Amino acid sequence: MKHNFISGQRALERLLEDVKNDCVRHAYILEGPRGIGKRTAADIFARAVHCTASPRPCGHCPACKLHRAGTHPDLMTVEPEENGSIKIDAVRQAAEELYMRPRIAERKILIIDGADGMNEAAQNALLKSFEEPPSYGVVVLLSENIQNLLPxxxxxxxxxxxxxxxxxxxSGFVAAEYPEMGDKRDFVARYSGGNVGRAIELCEDEEFFELRRNLTEAFAAMAGGKASILAAAEVFGVGKGKVSAEYRQTCFDVLLSWLGDVALLKQGGAxxxxxxxxxxxxxxxxxxxxxxxxxxxxxxETLRGLxxxxxxxxxxxxxLIKCWRDIHGYSSRS
Ligand SMILES: [Zn+2]
Structure with a gap:
C-alpha cells in the first residue's frame, strides 16, 4: 500500500468526507506540484464515490473491482498529450458524455489530468459542464497552478x-517503508523537496545512486589534476553517442545539488x-x-544554453574545463 501514501493527505480526507457525508459536489480542482499525488487522490475519490460497501472505498465490491481493472463505465478520464497539451476534441467528447446518464452507478465522474494543458477554447468547451452540470455529474480537474485556468x-x-x-x-516515511535506504533517507527527503512520489522513485532507483556516486567522485577529483575532467565527462555520457534527456537532466541536478552543498558548507548551511x-x-x-x-x-549557464x-x-x-578553471582559479591553495 505504500503507493497510496500521498502528500496532501488533508485534501484527500476532505474529498472522502464529502463522500461519507453524502455531499459530493459537482466540481473539484486539485492543485499541487507534479508527482505530489493529485491523480492518486482523484482515483481514490472516484472509487469512494462509486463504492457500494463500506468503508468507502472498500476495495472489494463490484464497483471497486471495476475501478481496479480500470474498466468502470462511469469514470471518464482525459489525459494530456506528450507535450502536455489537452486536445479540445477530447474535452468536447468527455463533456458530451457527461450528459449521458451513468450506466451502473449513481454518479458519473470525469477526471481531467494536467488540466493546465487546456487552452482557452478547450476550457470553454468544458465550461458548461462546470456551470450547469447534470445532477449526477462530478468533474475533477488536476492542476499544477490554477492560475492557468480561466477565472x-x-x-x-x-x-x-x-x-x-x-x-x-x-524521512520518517522512507525509514518505515524503505529501511534499506539507511543513512540516505535524509538525503531522499531533502532532494525530493517534500514530494513523496519523487521520494518513492528515488528509493527504487539504484541507478540514480550509482550515477550520483560516480559523478560526485569524479567531480571531487577536479580539485586535483586535469585528468579528472575526462572522468567527469564519462559520467555525463560524453563519447557514448546518444544520451537521454532524462539522464542528462539527472546529471545536472545531481551536480548542482552537490556544488550547492559545497557552497552551503562554506557558509555553514545545512x-x-x-x-x-x-x-x-x-x-x-x-x-x-x-x-x-x-x-x-x-x-x-550550460544547462540554460543546451x-x-x-x-x-x-x-x-x-x-567541465570551465568548472576546473573556476575551481582552480579561485582555489584557496593558489
Ligand atoms: Zn467498494
Missing part, C-alpha cells in the same frame, strides 16, 4: 491545495547530500566559496 472555471470548483510534506515527514558530508567537506577544503559559486554559475542541435560532447567538455 470562470476557477470560481466554480471546490479548490483543494495539495501541499508538500516536510523533509522530516518524508546540506542536501547529508550522507556524503565527509566527501563534501574534503572537497570544500580545497576550494573557496567563490570558486564553488563560479562553478555553479558555469553549470547553470539545445538539441548542439554537439553535446563538446558542450559538456567545455563546461
Amino acid at each position: 470562470t472555471i476557477r470560481s466554480r470548483g471546490v479548490k483543494l491545495l495539495m501541499e508538500p510534506f516536510t523533509a522530516e515527514k518524508i 546540506v542536501v547530500n547529508t550522507d556524503m558530508e565527509p566527501e563534501l567537506r574534503s572537497f570544500a577544503a580545497h576550494i573557496t566559496a567563490k570558486g564553488a559559486l563560479a562553478a555553479i554559475e558555469t553549470v547553470e 539545445n538539441p542541435s548542439m554537439k553535446y560532447d563538446l558542450w559538456i567538455t567545455n563546461m
Whole structure:
C-alpha cells in the first residue's frame, strides 16, 4: 500500500468526507506540484464515490473491482498529450458524455489530468459542464497552478491545495517503508523537496545512486589534476553517442545539488547530500566559496544554453574545463 501514501493527505480526507457525508459536489480542482499525488487522490475519490460497501472505498465490491481493472463505465478520464497539451476534441467528447446518464452507478465522474494543458477554447468547451452540470455529474480537474485556468472555471470548483510534506515527514516515511535506504533517507527527503512520489522513485532507483556516486567522485577529483575532467565527462555520457534527456537532466541536478552543498558548507548551511558530508567537506577544503559559486554559475549557464542541435560532447567538455578553471582559479591553495 505504500503507493497510496500521498502528500496532501488533508485534501484527500476532505474529498472522502464529502463522500461519507453524502455531499459530493459537482466540481473539484486539485492543485499541487507534479508527482505530489493529485491523480492518486482523484482515483481514490472516484472509487469512494462509486463504492457500494463500506468503508468507502472498500476495495472489494463490484464497483471497486471495476475501478481496479480500470474498466468502470462511469469514470471518464482525459489525459494530456506528450507535450502536455489537452486536445479540445477530447474535452468536447468527455463533456458530451457527461450528459449521458451513468450506466451502473449513481454518479458519473470525469477526471481531467494536467488540466493546465487546456487552452482557452478547450476550457470553454468544458465550461458548461462546470456551470450547469447534470445532477449526477462530478468533474475533477488536476492542476499544477490554477492560475492557468480561466477565472470562470476557477470560481466554480471546490479548490483543494495539495501541499508538500516536510523533509522530516518524508524521512520518517522512507525509514518505515524503505529501511534499506539507511543513512540516505535524509538525503531522499531533502532532494525530493517534500514530494513523496519523487521520494518513492528515488528509493527504487539504484541507478540514480550509482550515477550520483560516480559523478560526485569524479567531480571531487577536479580539485586535483586535469585528468579528472575526462572522468567527469564519462559520467555525463560524453563519447557514448546518444544520451537521454532524462539522464542528462539527472546529471545536472545531481551536480548542482552537490556544488550547492559545497557552497552551503562554506557558509555553514545545512546540506542536501547529508550522507556524503565527509566527501563534501574534503572537497570544500580545497576550494573557496567563490570558486564553488563560479562553478555553479558555469553549470547553470550550460544547462540554460543546451539545445538539441548542439554537439553535446563538446558542450559538456567545455563546461567541465570551465568548472576546473573556476575551481582552480579561485582555489584557496593558489
Ligand atoms: Zn467498494
